[in-house]
Amino acid sequence: xxxxxxxxxxxxxxxxxxxxxxxxxxxxxxxxxxxxxxxxxxxxxxxxxxxxxxxxxxxxxxxxxxxxxxxxxxxxxxxxxxxxxxxxxxxxxxxxxxxxxxxxxxxxxxxxxxxxxxxxxxxxxxxxxxxxxxxxxxxxxxxxxxxxxxxxxxxxxxxxxxxxxxxxxxxxxxxxxxxxxxxxxxxxxxxxxxxxxxxxxxxxxxxxxxxxxxxxxxxxxxxxxxxxxxxxxxxxxxxxxxxxxxxxxxxxxxxxxxxxxxxxxxxxxxxxxxxxxxxxxxxxxxxxxxxxxxxxxxxxxxxxxxxxxxxxxxxxxxxxxxxxxxxxxxxxxxxxxxxxxxxxxxxxxxxxxxxxxxxxxxxxxxxxxxxxxxxxxxxxxxxxxxxxxxxxxxxxxxxxxxxxxxxxxxxxxxxxxxxxxxxxxxxxxxxxxxxxxxxxxxxxxxxxxxxxxxxxxxxxxxxxxxxxxxxxxxxxxxxxxxxxxxxxxxxxxxxxxxxxxxxxxxxxxxxxxxxxxxxxxxxxxxxxxxxxxxxxxxxxxxxxxxxxxxxxxxxxxxxxxxxxxxxxxxxxxxxxxxxxxxxxxxxxxxxxxxxxxxxxxxxxxxxx
Amino acid sequence: xxxxxxxxxxxxxxxxxxxxxxxxxxxxxxxxxxxxxxxxxxxxxxxxxxxxxxxxxxxxxxxxxxxxxxxxxxxxxxxxxxxxxxxxxxxxxxxxxxxxxxxxxxxxxxxxxxxxxxxxxxxxxxxxxxxxxxxxxxxxxxxxxxxxxxxxxxxxxxxxxxxxxxxxxxxxxxxxxxx
Numbered sequence: 001x002x003x004x005x006x007x008x009x010x011x012x013x014x015x016x017x018x019x020x021x022x023x024x025x026x027x028x029x030x031x032x033x034x035x036x037x038x039x040x041x042x043x044x045x046x047x048x049x050x051x052x053x054x055x056x057x058x059x060x061x062x063x064x065x066x067x068x069x070x071x072x073x074x075x076x077x078x079x080x081x082x083x084x085x086x087x088x089x090x091x092x093x094x095x096x097x098x099x100x101x102x103x104x105x106x107x108x109x110x111x112x113x114x115x116x117x118x119x120x121x122x123x124x125x126x127x128x129x130x131x132x133x134x135x136x137x138x139x140x141x142x143x144x145x146x147x148x149x150x151x152x153x154x155x156x157x158x159x160x161x162x163x164x165x166x167x168x169x170x171x172x173x174x175x176x177x178x179x180x181x182x183x184x185x186x187x188x189x190x191x192x193x194x195x196x197x198x199x200x201x202x203x204x205x206x207x208x209x210x211x212x213x214x215x216x217x218x219x220x221x222x223x224x225x226x227x228x229x230x231x232x233x234x235x236x237x238x239x240x241x242x243x244x245x246x247x248x249x250x251x252x253x254x255x256x257x258x259x260x261x262x263x264x265x266x267x268x269x270x271x272x273x274x275x276x277x278x279x280x281x282x283x284x285x286x287x288x289x290x291x292x293x294x295x296x297x298x299x300x301x302x303x304x305x306x307x308x309x310x311x312x313x314x315x316x317x318x319x320x321x322x323x324x325x326x327x328x329x330x331x332x333x334x335x336x337x338x339x340x341x342x343x344x345x346x347x348x349x350x351x352x353x354x355x356x357x358x359x360x361x362x363x364x365x366x367x368x369x370x371x372x373x374x375x376x377x378x379x380x381x382x383x384x385x386x387x388x389x390x391x392x393x394x395x396x397x398x399x400x401x402x403x404x405x406x407x408x409x410x411x412x413x414x415x416x417x418x419x420x421x422x423x424x425x426x427x428x429x430x431x432x433x434x435x436x437x438x439x440x441x442x443x444x445x446x447x448x449x450x451x452x453x454x455x456x457x458x459x460x461x462x463x464x465x466x467x468x469x470x471x472x473x474x475x476x477x478x479x480x481x482x483x484x485x486x487x488x489x490x491x492x493x494x495x496x497x498x499x500x501x502x503x504x505x506x507x508x509x510x511x512x513x514x515x516x517x518x519x520x521x522x523x524x525x526x527x528x529x530x531x532x533x534x535x536x537x538x539x540x541x542x543x544x545x546x547x548x549x550x551x552x553x554x555x556x557x558x559x560x561x562x563x564x565x566x567x568x569x570x571x572x573x574x575x576x577x578x579x580x581x582x583x584x585x586x587x588x589x590x591x592x593x594x595x596x597x598x599x600x601x602x603x604x605x606x607x608x
Numbered sequence: 609x610x611x612x613x614x615x616x617x618x619x620x621x622x623x624x625x626x627x628x629x630x631x632x633x634x635x636x637x638x639x640x641x642x643x644x645x646x647x648x649x650x651x652x653x654x655x656x657x658x659x660x661x662x663x664x665x666x667x668x669x670x671x672x673x674x675x676x677x678x679x680x681x682x683x684x685x686x687x688x689x690x691x692x693x694x695x696x697x698x699x700x701x702x703x704x705x706x707x708x709x710x711x712x713x714x715x716x717x718x719x720x721x722x723x724x725x726x727x728x729x730x731x732x733x734x735x736x737x738x739x740x741x742x743x744x745x746x747x748x749x750x751x752x753x754x755x756x757x758x759x760x761x762x763x764x765x766x767x768x769x770x771x772x773x774x775x776x777x778x779x780x781x782x783x784x785x786x787x
Contacts, residue, residue, distance in 0.1 A: 046640060053644050057687075064688075071688040077646045077653065085640070225625060232632040239639060380690025 022224035024207060028217025030227035033107075036100035037206070038231035039238050043089050043096060044199065046239075048192060050086040055188055058138065060180040063385035065140035066268035070376055070386065074259045084246030084262030090132050091245075092238060094283045097125055098338070105317070105334045108327050109212035115318035117205040120198055122314060127195050134187035136281060140180065142365055145269030146278030149175070150288070154303045175271070267368040268387045273400075276361030279352070286344035289351075310337055360420075371396055392591075398599020401592055405584065406440070412603075413441035436464045437581070444556035444601045449492035454480060465579040471533065471548060482527040483518070490515035491530065496556045498538060516540040550574060561597045656787040657685055659696060661763060661770040664710075668767065670703040675724050675731070675742065677701075677713055680773045696773045699760055700724070700731070702742055710760040710771045711744050717753035719778045731757060754781045 009015045026034070057076060059068040072079035101121070104110060110118035137148040156166035171178025221227070246262050247255040255261070280288050287307065294302030313320075313333060320326045352358045372390055382389055390396050402410075402417030416422045423430045439460045442448035456462045457473045467473065480488070494515025497504040520541045522529040531541065533548040536555075550573045554560040563570070566585040569578035588596065662682040670676065677700050681693045698721070700711040711731075715722045720735035730747050731740040738753035740746055745756040761772040777784040 042636070049640050049644065053647050056648065057650075067688040075688070076650045078643045079647060079650075081643050082647050085643075225629075229625070229628065229632075232629065232636070236632050236635050239636060243639065376688070380685055381688045383689055383691045383694065 020207075022222070022228070024210070024223040025220055026211055026213070026223060026227055027220050028213040029219055029221040030223075030230050032230055032234075033103055034211055034227060035231050035234035036096055036103055037203075039234050040093065040096045040100055041199065041203075042235040043092050043238060044195065046089050046242075047086060047093070048196075050082050050089065051188060051192070053082050054086060058184075060138065060184040061177050062140060062175075062180060062269075063387075065138060065180055066265075067381050067386050069139040069141075069265060070373075070381070073262065073265055074373070074377070080259040080262035081246060081257075085242055087263030088242050088245040090135060091281070091283065092242060093128050094132070096238070097128060101125070102334065102338075104212075105331055107212045108321065110317045110330070111321040111327070112318065114205075114209050114212070117202060117209070118318055119315060120202045120205065122311070124195065124198050124202060126311075127191055127198065131187055131191045131195065132281065132283075134183045134191065137183050138180065138187060139265055140269050141266035142269055142275045142368075143264075143266050143278045145175070145271075146275045147280040150280065154291075154299075157300050158304050159300065265369065266365055267372045267390060268385070270387055270390070274361070275365060276357045277365050278361075279348075282345065285348040286341040289344040289348035364418075368396060392595070394595045394598035394602060397592075397595045398603065401588075401596045402599070405588065405596070409435060409437035409581070411435045411439040411441075413439065434464065435459075437579070438462065438465070440600060440604075442604045442607075444496065444561065444604050446489065446492040446496045448604065449495055449556075450488050453488055453492065467577070467579060470577070475528065475533075479522075479527040482525045483523055484525075486511075487514065487518050487523055487527070491518040494519055495530075495536075495552055498536075498554060498557070500554065500557060513540075547571075556601070558594070558597045558601060561600065562593050565593060565597065656785075657683075659683070659773045659787070661761075661772050662696070663768050664699060664771045665701060665769050666767055667703070667708070667764060667769060670701055670708065670769070672703050672705075673742075674726065675700045675702045675711075677724075680771060682773060697775065699771050699773070700757075701762075701769060701771075704742070708762055708764065708769060709744070710762045710769075712758040712760055712775065714758075714775060714778065715753060716755045716758060716776065716778050717751075722757065754779060755783065758783055 005015075054072065057068060057072045057079070059065060069083070072083055074080070104118070104121065133148070133151055137144045152166055152170060155169065156162050158165065167173060169179075169182065170176075171182045244255075247257045249256040249261045253260075279285065287303075290306075291299060291302050294300075317330045320330050368390070371393065372386055375389055375393060376386060379389075399418040402412055403420075406412075407416035407422055411422070414421075422433045422435070424433050425431075442451070451458075452461050453476060456476050457468050462468045462470065462473060490511045492515070493507055494512055497507040497512065516538070518527070519530045519536065530536075530552075533546060535547050535551045535553065537553040550564075564573045565588070567583040568574050568581045569576075569583070574581075584593065659682050662680050664678045664680055677698045679698050680696045682696045684691050684694050684696055698713045700713055700722075702709045702711070713721050715733040715735065715738055717733065717736055717738050720733050722731045722733045722738075722740070724730075725732045729742060731742075731744075733739070733753070736752045738746070738751040739748045740751075740753075740757045743756075744759055746753060758774070758776045760774055763770050773787075774785050775787045777786050
């Protein structure tokens, strides 16, 4: 063993390097307060390692970034763990940086002859923040996309060069493929390279001047073994905390060591949908909150001028520190800045906690994230990407389509389809708007039809339309009292479970036969039949009446529903009796119409 | 410290220090390295996909005696992406009096796309000059290919030619399917 190391040493001189590294003199001996630098180096090395691993599986383009991160998180062995470590280590870097900064400021280590190293330190801090910011966008999920928009917009308002710099950073006027390739090149290439370089310079300069020890320090020790041991313990503690954070999934779910835990991943970024819950990472919330106090054109003051001024003051610490009470001033400024940032952060969090829009947005974002996971796991992701898949999903697209196109008149279980009340502003106050057409929750089910038959003039059905005193309501008043509950259920089931309905095969044959009899011939107690007014092409129905009401052939099927949405004034539906429902044939694209009808029927069937 | 000189205590202290150092070192290195190794070995655990029969061409479009290559489309899972009708590769179809045969276009030697020389009626690999007859067998003993062209399963349905697409490991004598 020693012969091998002798051989190696004669050729490389590694022992001298090792002894230079290990036998650094520490006046006053090893201390816990000296561990911050080492923990930062360790965390940074962990970032380089986990980052390199993620690099082997990440694909930077707007149709593959989210998809590849999904694959890392949910399909690759320990992908969630590697990604979680990388994510939380970036948070740990910020916390450790602040600890390191405080230690340096309190010890006065920014003063002569360590000025240059102080500046290197501030530069490293900027590089770390830059790396975090560029990394936040890479998963191309909702929060990363919208939060980074804010950051790059801020760059754009910098006087003179701002718009040019923004365009160069984005790789074009707006976000696109080249935004990701550029952010990735910065995040995984340029910034880490600079970080390595400046860290080496920082450490070499630090070794040149040694630790800034207390003036009354007694005795002397070397880095090895005791300080190395303390540093090791601190690094291990950092690792344990990171592993714990990776598993921690909030107080409700506790520790989840698996793909459901780890770093969060929202639904893929969608520029066409609002995302009111998107926020920057917690360590930038103070800047985000700060911006709220600078309206309009003064934004540049809050976003650029004041932060630059604070950084400028910190750059001047070495000179400030020289004057009388200068050190106290520098410590004071540092603590004041950190306290201010802390207060702003707390304010930001508390404002969000009481803001309905944020809470609703958060719930919606979580629901969407779960939905896309279900879809991706079930079918894989199609070549046109996860967002396109989400755009083809009725469960995701139905509620906003219903809200935007139907909720002016109809309701869904009392709300606008997305769960919100329908309101309008009158005299400056928000008041609930009453519907003017039926509530469609449950449409296409026998229960809905039975409810309608029992009381068509109810507000849930025709109560607010021109049909509230129409033929159907009059028929129900006269005939429903003559029918048994089973007869009503039977005719309802018969209308819904027509041939072609997915559940018609499973329907109770006896009930269906009774329904057919009631529909075509009325009941033995004298209730009139449906065929007097409604047509229905069905093998068990013969003869037809006057076609006063809508043709019920295929009633409740996607085809029937999309037909009535397209144009309810067709003779097949309400004809001249149409209650004022507009024609949607040209308002909705055929894909949107299909999504809407699929959602209405599916949501009704599953009873949500 | 008055016990500093006791060699027994010194030894034990040294031993304890080494143990702690070892435990820390293992913890700091093993967790990221172990997880990283498992992550990197993921491709070894991904199973190759078995393709079903894909429609490739109609019998009428295939001239007698002259091989032609056709694209094969089918369902393919590539990491996160699942395509229903994506190009999987290509096959040579050879129609003879006896029937239709399909050959993988990938040379079994080093994986190049084999060409067809009409004049000499043989398949010729443009990379290392392996040549194969119309039956897929090696036609020139100097061919570096370790085996003849890989034949694929074919069936005819209603005048359409269907092929079950497969790829095989190049460079070995046996046919070992890799997809």
